[in-house]
Amino acid sequence: MVLDAHLDTPLVLDRPGFDISARHDPMHDYAQIDLPRMREGGLDGGFWVIYTPQGDLTPQGYEDALAHAWHRNSVIDKMMTDHADDFMPATTADDAVTIVAQGKHVVYKSIENAYPLGMDITRLDAFYDAGVRMVGLVHMTNNQFADSSTDPDGPKWNGLSPLGEALIQRANELGMIVDMSHAHDVALAQAIDLSTTPVILSHSGAGHLYEHPRNVGDALLLDLAASGGVIHINSLSAYLKDLDTDPARGAALSALFKQLHENPLKSEADTKAFLKARRDIDTKYPPDFASFDDVMAHIYHAHELMGAAHIGIGLDWDGGGGVDGLQDITGLPNITLAMREAGFSDQDIGAMWSKNLLRVLRYVEDARNLP
Numbered sequence: 001m002v003l004d005a006h007l008d009t010p011l012v013l014d015r016p017g018f019d020i021s022a023r024h025d026p027m028h029d030y031a032q033i034d035l036p037r038m039r040e041g042g043l044d045g046g047f048w049v050i051y052t053p054q055g056d057l058t059p060q061g062y063e064d065a066l067a068h069a070w071h072r073n074s075v076i077d078k079m080m081t082d083h084a085d086d087f088m089p090a091t092t093a094d095d096a097v098t099i100v101a102q103g104k105h106v107v108y109k110s111i112e113n114a115y116p117l118g119m120d121i122t123r124l125d126a127f128y129d130a131g132v133r134m135v136g137l138v139h140m141t142n143n144q145f146a147d148s149s150t151d152p153d154g155p156k157w158n159g160l161s162p163l164g165e166a167l168i169q170r171a172n173e174l175g176m177i178v179d180m181s182h183a184h185d186v187a188l189a190q191a192i193d194l195s196t197t198p199v200i201l202s203h204s205g206a207g208h209l210y211e212h213p214r215n216v217g218d219a220l221l222l223d224l225a226a227s228g229g230v231i232h233i234n235s236l237s238a239y240l241k242d243l244d245t246d247p248a249r250g251a252a253l254s255a256l257f258k259q260l261h262e263n264p265l266k267s268e269a270d271t272k273a274f275l276k277a278r279r280d281i282d283t284k285y286p287p288d289f290a291s292f293d294d295v296m297a298h299i300y301h302a303h304e305l306m307g308a309a310h311i312g313i314g315l316d317w318d319g320g321g322g323v324d325g326l327q328d329i330t331g332l333p334n335i336t337l338a339m340r341e342a343g344f345s346d347q348d349i350g351a352m353w354s355k356n357l358l359r360v361l362r363y364v365e366d367a368r369n370l371p
């Protein structure tokens, strides 16, 4: 069974004209997942992400973000009702086994950036009821719960805020996986100590190979492993090597995505215009990508450091992932081939592709304990 811990495809699902049952081209349509390629690449499913961009830490900001998050949740639900023969909702570890046995695809839900919860962590309960089984506290900048690894102003809380500690406690009580990708190292260390269940990194890398705030150094990875946690390896090129691109590329992409956030696509013509604008940026300022071997190096390093029980895959599809030789999920079988050549046992390979993630999910289910 092949599960990815972090699928950003819900960002693509509500593009007018997007059809998940049709095949797309990663460099032309900027879509890395659809049913034809899930079948070809052998991806059974994973955690489909309710992502909310970070905004102002104000009552209005929280309210807007909450509406945004519920919209993203409804987009995932719509995919499952529109394609009920292909996708099924999953909330327990056993569900994945049952769903795959029926030849269908597994849809767990997760939150990336808990910002929409505002100052009221009991809002997490409604997301649990909607099927969410993983919560990532923070994104690119500090929020009310935790310091981000990439905030240009540096840490604000020295790790977790008091509300962030309460959120982890609530996630433990509800039976949700705590995801510390994007969090500052200090917040990650605190979460490992505080959480009564193993913490995961849903899409991160090894700092030993490339020093970037989104990657995690060996000492912390060993703490994560000692607590039973799992790092799922990312394929976002900028976290894997120094990219050789025109600085204007980043600015142009940021401007395009800001525009998209402010003016969501309303028609197929809007979608076409957006995709063309994106291709134009690639033509004017060509992208640079890390390589398939760079991704494998992070897998091998984590395997050597932590053992097979603590690694998984969270390649950040439709969220910035993709490298030369692995631009979409059709390349996933090459990861298995490379692991075989590197001497991984079938048992280790199976653990990495899904068993470790399901072990953590089973652990949090069993630990569910509402006061």
Ligand SMILES: [Zn+2]
Pocket (backbone or CB within 6 Å): 112, 182, 203, 319
């Ligand atoms: Zn992310």
